[in-house]
Amino acid sequence: xxxxxxxxxxxxxxxxxxxxxxxxxxxxxxxxxxxxxxxxxxxxxxxxxxxxxxxxxxxxxxxxxxxxxxxxxxxxxxxxxxxxxxxxxxxxxxxxxxxxxxxxxxxxxxxxx
Amino acid sequence: xxxxxxxxxxxxxxxxxxxxxxxxxxxxxxxxxxxxxxxxxxxxxxxxxxxxxxxxxxxxxxxxxxxxxxxxxxxxxxxxxxxxxxxxxxxxxxxxxxxxxxxxxxxxxxx
Numbered sequence: 451x452x453x454x455x456x457x458x459x460x461x462x463x464x465x466x467x468x469x470x471x472x473x474x475x476x477x478x479x480x481x482x483x484x485x486x487x488x489x490x491x492x493x494x495x496x497x498x499x500x501x502x503x504x505x506x507x508x509x510x511x512x513x514x515x516x517x518x519x520x521x522x523x524x525x526x527x528x529x530x531x532x533x534x535x536x537x538x539x540x541x542x543x544x545x546x547x548x549x550x551x552x553x554x555x556x557x558x559x560x561x562x563x
Numbered sequence: 564x565x566x567x568x569x570x571x572x573x574x575x576x577x578x579x580x581x582x583x584x585x586x587x588x589x590x591x592x593x594x595x596x597x598x599x600x601x602x603x604x605x606x607x608x609x610x611x612x613x614x615x616x617x618x619x620x621x622x623x624x625x626x627x628x629x630x631x632x633x634x635x636x637x638x639x640x641x642x643x644x645x646x647x648x649x650x651x652x653x654x655x656x657x658x659x660x661x662x663x664x665x666x667x668x669x670x671x672x673x674x
Contacts, residue, residue, distance in 0.1 A: 483660040492649055492664035493607070506661060540607065544660040551597070552660030554607040 452477060456541050456555035464563055465531060471558045473524040473541030482524040483552065484516060485540040493540055499524060500546055531562045565590045567652050569665035576640050577673050584635040584668045586624075586650030596626055596633040597651040597662065607649070610635075620644070640672045 454475045463469050473482065481500050485493035498506035499518040513535075515527040524541055538559050544552040566589040576582045588594060598610040611619045613626040613633060624635045633650060647669050651662040 481660055492667055495661060495663075498661050542660045551609045551612060552662065553609075554599075556606045 452553065454541055454543050454553050454555035456539075456558050458558060459556065460559045460561075462561045462563060463528065463531065465533070467531075468527070468529045470528065471526040471539055471541075471560070473526075473543075473555055474522055475543040475553070476522055477543065477553065478521075478545075479543035479553070480521060480546040481544045482518060483542040483544075484524070484526055485542065485554075487538040487540055487557070489537075497526075528560075531560075533562050536561045565594070565652055565654070565663045567650050567663055567665035569648075569650055569668050571668045572666065573669050573671070575671045575673060578642055579639050582637050582640040582644070582670065582672075584648050584650075584670065586633045586635065586665060588631050588633065588650075588652050590631075590652055590654070592654055595653045596624070597653070598622070598624055598633075598635050599649045599651055599664075601647045601649070603646070610648070640670075642672045642674060645670055645672045 457472045461469060483498050484496040486496055487493045495508050496510045497516045502518045502521055513530050517525040538557040540557045541555040542552045544550050568587045570585050596613040599607050600610045601607045611617055611624060622635055622637045624633050626633050647667050649667045650665040653662045
């Protein structure tokens with residue numbers, strides 16, 4: 451299994467809603483990532499988890515809250531989002547450390563209304 | 564600060580023609596460079612990375628530290644190469660997925 455699976459594929463939420471994005475991999479990777487990608491723009495790193503601990507938060511607003519409950523799962527909890535947060539949210543995983551490669555999920559297309 | 568520059572947003576070539584997608588980077592340490600590709604309606608996937616020195620789908624890329632470049636080349640483009648290509652940079656002491664991406668180049672290979 452060399453896939454990173456993200457659910458849901460699409461999500462529409464209101465600005466007062468609370469929702470969660472989920473990401474799962476069974477490749478034994480101990481580094482997992484959340485990226486945000488706006489239309490026609492490159493992915494931008496949001497968070498990095500290494501061995502289930504948050505190692506990097508790229509100054510992401512607190513309305514985005516990541517969680518890594520175990521080595522296979524990564525969640526992104528969303529609360530009180532703004533319309534400008536609408537984007538494709540990508541999850542990725544890799545072996546920890548260098549000399550490796552990242553595997554990306556298909557993404558969750560989020561629309562905030 | 565690290566930065567990746569892909570000067571061409573769009574690149575169009577005819578089938579069978581050579582193609583070169585440019586990538587320049589700025590990084591103070593030892594970088595690890597990658598090319599990712601995203602075909603229509605598919606996920607972002609790694610095409611190649613400089614450290615493995617492989618040729619994937621006929622593409623090659625050489626890291627030129629003097630010119631701080633990592634251009635992607637293919638001698639004979641195919642229609643199925645049409646996609647978005649991202650150059651990405653990761654520090655060699657960090658996790659591979661912690662990458663800074665260039666803005667991407669959309670390659671169209673015409674029949």
